[in-house]
Amino acid sequence: MINLDFTISNPFSKRFRILASKCKMLTKHKAVEANIYCTANIIKLSLVYSSRQDHAGLQIEFGLFGYDFELHFYDTRHWDYKTNQWE
Secondary structure, eight states: HHHEEEEEEEETTEEEEEEEEEEEOOOEEEEEEEEEEESSSEEEEEEOOOOSTTTTTEEEEETTEEEEEEEEEEEOOOEEEETTTEE
16 A cells, blocks of 8 residues: 555544535446535645455545545445455
8 A cells, every 4th residue: 555645634623514426337357436625724745555354445635725636436346355355
């Protein structure tokens, strides 16, 4: 897993609201999701890449002045750690 995150947030605010959310299946097991949030973040830059875990994929998030935009490409399956393969 690769996780790069830089966030500056307002510590006195607990603001969080989902403004928009869209999800679409691309193939049988691959999906894309786009979200817009109203948050307490002043600046947010985030990049997460995962494999061999539940809902593995690429997640990119950018936030500025309380509005965060997220784009997530992921696998809808769950990872079975005992057999080391997708369920």
